[in-house]
Amino acid sequence: PLNFIESYAYGIYVNQFICWHLWRTKRAGVLFFIFLAGVSAASVHLVQRPVEALLRQSNKPVLMLVPLGVTILLVVLNWLCPDSAASSSAQAGLPTGLPGYTRFDESMVDTHFPIHADWLGQSVLINPSIAFGPHEVVLVARAHRRSHKQTQDDCYYTGKVATCINEIWHSDIVVTSVPFEVLDLHSWMKNGTRPHIPKLKRWSGLSSRGGLRAWTDLCVREHYISENRTLMKLVVTGPEDPKVFQLAKDEKGGSDVVFVSYPPKDWREGCPKDGRSWPQMYLAQGLVPSMPDKRATGHWLNCGSAERPEKNWIPFEWRGQLHFVYSVSPHAVMKVNYDNETGVPVGCGDHVVSSHMPLVRLQMRHPDFVISGSGQA
Numbered sequence: 001p002l003n004f005i006e007s008y009a010y011g012i013y014v015n016q017f018i019c020w021h022l023w024r025t026k027r028a029g030v031l032f033f034i035f036l037a038g039v040s041a042a043s044v045h046l047v048q049r050p051v052e053a054l055l056r057q058s059n060k061p062v063l064m065l066v067p068l069g070v071t072i073l074l075v076v077l078n079w080l081c082p083d084s085a086a087s088s089s090a091q092a093g094l095p096t097g098l099p100g101y102t103r104f105d106e107s108m109v110d111t112h113f114p115i116h117a118d119w120l121g122q123s124v125l126i127n128p129s130i131a132f133g134p135h136e137v138v139l140v141a142r143a144h145r146r147s148h149k150q151t152q153d154d155c156y157y158t159g160k161v162a163t164c165i166n167e168i169w170h171s172d173i174v175v176t177s178v179p180f181e182v183l184d185l186h187s188w189m190k191n192g193t194r195p196h197i198p199k200l201k202r203w204s205g206l207s208s209r210g211g212l213r214a215w216t217d218l219c220v221r222e223h224y225i226s227e228n229r230t231l232m233k234l235v236v237t238g239p240e241d242p243k244v245f246q247l248a249k250d251e252k253g254g255s256d257v258v259f260v261s262y263p264p265k266d267w268r269e270g271c272p273k274d275g276r277s278w279p280q281m282y283l284a285q286g287l288v289p290s291m292p293d294k295r296a297t298g299h300w301l302n303c304g305s306a307e308r309p310e311k312n313w314i315p316f317e318w319r320g321q322l323h324f325v326y327s328v329s330p331h332a333v334m335k336v337n338y339d340n341e342t343g344v345p346v347g348c349g350d351h352v353v354s355s356h357m358p359l360v361r362l363q364m365r366h367p368d369f370v371i372s373g374s375g376q377a
Helices: 003-020 028-057 060-080 084-091 187-189 357-365
Strands: 101-105 110-111 124-132 136-151 161-178 206-208 220-225 232-235 240-245 255-261 280-287 297-301 312-320 321-327 331-338 345-348 352-354
Touching: 003 028, 110 187, 136 240, 161 240, 240 312, 255 297
Parallel strands: 124 240, 161 232, 206 297
Antiparallel strands: 101 110, 124 136, 136 161, 220 232, 240 255, 255 280, 280 297, 312 321, 321 331, 331 345, 331 352
């Protein structure tokens, strides 16, 4: 009985995704499982058992040719019968197999965000953020890719030669905007007609120290492994995870951007000597998407702790003032304070803390969970 179950179970395992791909609908009911069982039984009797008998009678050199023959067969079949979903996704600039637009009901759709960037290379766009201004929609995103480098060149720890392993995160903020008169949100959400969004460009104007330096030379997080004299380095080349917003009191309609970053090397007293650098939250004012090279200084939001990572704060406006949700559970909110003369952020007020009982109960049931949030309110 076990051999019987094993044979047919393996047939089901092999054929389940093939059958799902051939099934006309995306709902798996009783008919689908009958179809799967029939295909699996046929494959056991017509393919699996004849091949097993043939292999038992064959010599070893012939067996070695079987994987090569199967590989060639799969390549030929893929060329003769290409995946139509993958082809349509590629033509639309979508990841393979993902639909560009899906409507679940009258109140919910899932749609591809049609954004692209210049000079992207091998980087990908992640963590997009949008803000609706008086005359345009402003879009920002993070361009990200990773690389790896191992070297002993100019690598020392406490004066001794070490091996440096650099994990490099190539990160940039890219921006663009779309005038309201050319952005047909209704057609996009109603029937999936994707709007044309100008390509995002690198925000080269973001700078530190009052606009004197580009936001590129950041502190490096280090960890030394004494057993094999290896210095592990996390090198991040630029800002991360931007969130764009506009305050109602800004009559010019300017956009502000809050973002995460390791501190610039010229920040405060410089980078920590022990390599224990942590990402912090920063605020830059006066983003002009049409002029991404216009200088905008990033200011440290001294509202948390410089001794631990700070990220995923949620910006929102209340009574004309910028606030952040510092944490979701417990729910901690803080108001940003500005210098009266310069208008730059100088810190935050006290945290206003409350608890939402469903989240408290969830945390009690799963103490290993970390409940956090992001995005914009």
